[in-house]
């Protein structure tokens with residue numbers, strides 16, 4: 413495929429340092445010294461494992477950073493897997509109870525380039541205990557990036573024969589691995605069709621967790637939504653800790669009131685039981701499961717919820733909703749809440765929108781955080797950080813703006829946004845402006861998807 417990463421043609425081992433030349437350490441003259449070194453190292457490892465001299469709390473398994481031991485609190489250190497397939501298990505940092513050496517204060521972020529030349533990427537997802545990063549290419553491909561190797565030549569899934577990506581908001585937009593992917597090989601994809609640009613949620617079946625590519629003929633269609641308009645597709649998919657698949661649809665971009673119409677799918681977040689029924693079942697506790705609207709609808713009143721995120725650790729739902737004229741917004745609610753109306757098109761942020769001079773706030777869930785079009789023009793809802801490299805930011809939600817490179821975080825606590833921080837300068841200093849998505853790698857570290865073709869990892873500067 414043209415436009416791909418120039419690293420793609422190189423063999424995987426090209427990016428890996430070659431092992432030490434054979435014959436040196438184990439050659440006959442050096443053998444006694446080598447054995448002595450091995451014995452000493454073995455004793456040291458045994459000492460570290462048994463005595464744990466540096467243990468001051470829970471330490472992230474697999475962390476390569478000694479500073480990660482500063483994550484101290486034992487609460488929530490479950491090592492559980494969140495619904496994107498990313499490994500969570502970071503701990504809520506509480507410096508007041510820290511019993512380990514203080515980290516050097518965080519000065520900011522650097523961005524590590526993991527891949528370039530990715531054709532219009534719009535998402536990045538990972539699986540536990542798997543170095544691969546699955547990159548959603550809007551044109552209809554799920555590519556694979558391996559740190560150190562860039563974008564691999566062979567895509568994980570190629571749906572270019574059925575994906576319609578005309579207009580900037582259509583295409584392959586989301587993927588979610590089944591919580592039991594390691595055993596059942598199932599994953600779910602949201603794309604818009606060719607022809608028609610209709611929204612489609614489908615299931616694929618891989619040969620298992622080691623599959624490097626998937627047969628597109630394993631597709632099973634779960635849901636297809638007729639789309640007379642050509643914009644506002646949203647497209648995020650994520651499993652909740654309840655095992656249900658959440659699906660975001662925008663309002664379709666026709667300037668109508670579909671987001672308030674409970675008999676249409678547009679402008680809603682849906683909740684599906686993909687393990688029950690055929691092709692799916694409606695969870696019995698969905699708000700309209702017994703009537704009053706489409707049974708799949710979980711929340712409504714969205715314009716274009718470009719990236720929601722379920723934080724499984726706290727069971728919270730974060731929703732970025734792209735504004736029309738003046739305001740971009742982040743909504744945060746408990747995942748257990750359902751049937752909420754997020755206001756569009758009556759409200760844009762907390763402003764009356766339709767009509768502009770009168771609206772009724774009763775029954776509307778207002779955004780927790782908003783910013784004006786003096787600072788951006790299209791929010792990219794992000795993720796809650798649960799990695800280990802930046803323990804002071806565990807539990808903070810990161811989001812971006814596609815137009816300006818705005819990159820910010822806050823921590824949700826008791827209905828408030830606290831610890832608001834602006835990282836925009838760190839990001840734009842590296843020339844990254846168009847952040848289409850924020851993701852996580854398998855260690856829970858932050859990834860930025862630059863729609864100009866880059867996948868970057870956020871690394872702390874101390």
Ligand SMILES: [Ca+2]
Pocket residue numbers: 713733741754755756759760761777778779
């Ligand atoms: Ca809203």
